[in-house]
Amino acid sequence: MLRSFLAATLLAGAMMASSAQAGTPVTIQVTCPLTGETFNFDTTASYSTWGRDLDGLPQGSWHFPLAIPQCPDSRFPVLEDLTPEQLAAAAALVQTPGYAAVRDEAPYYLLAFVMRELGIGDPIDPVWNLLQATWQVRDQPEIYSRYATELVSSWDAGSAAFRSENSDDWRWIESFIANVERQAGRFEEAGARLDALEPLASEDADLMERIRTTRRLIAEGNSRPFSPERGD
Secondary structure (H helix, E strand, O other): OOOEHHHHHHHHHHHOOOOOOOOOEEEEEEEOOOOOOEEEEEEEOOOOEEEEOOOOOEEEOOOOOOOOOEOOOOOOEOEOOOOHHHHHHHHHHOOOHHHHHHOOOOHHHHHHHHHHHHOOOOOOHHHHHHHHHHHHOOOOHHHHHHHHHHHHHHHHHHOHHHHHHOHHHHHHHHHHHHHHHHHOOOHHHHHHHHHHHHHHOOOOHHHHHHHHHHHHHHHHOOOOOOOOOOOO
16 A cells, blocks of 8 residues: 555554653654655644544544645645656646646545545545545535535445455444534435444444434434534
């Protein structure tokens, strides 16, 4: 799997999450893979997490989703391990009308677009990036609705293989998707997704509690994000 700069540089910090009590700010120098230009990027060396909102957004000692470094001019997400062929394809991609149309979208939305267009990463990566993009636009209802539509379509169309290989993770992500639908005001669709999910989650007490909470919020007509840990 081609690792994004995010995964490559912050994996150590993520693995330290259980022991780190607060985010540790750090400024690093990053190189744009398209131009060789270097720039400073503010990130964290370590952080802790203590839960997730119903739509999967982590709760912790840093800002989530984690920021992605982007080339200053093109906003191209900084990726490592690109082959010469992929670099050439990326350089051509940023000159296209399609790229121009999405370059100012939320960073994780742009990352999903780039990975799809270049055919890099695991098949599930664009879906995960789209989910993180919805976290970035929670306060922008029209954009949120558009991202939610694309996320649901992409997930439902392409998650079969992921489900067969990662059934536990699939169930949890399915619950996240149900809450994206709820937060987009699509209560009937969210309820139907939970109806299909619940029989598969009966042995996971934590997930079942989240499903019950989601059903309660749907019954209330509540489309706000919700953190089980905070109870809000």
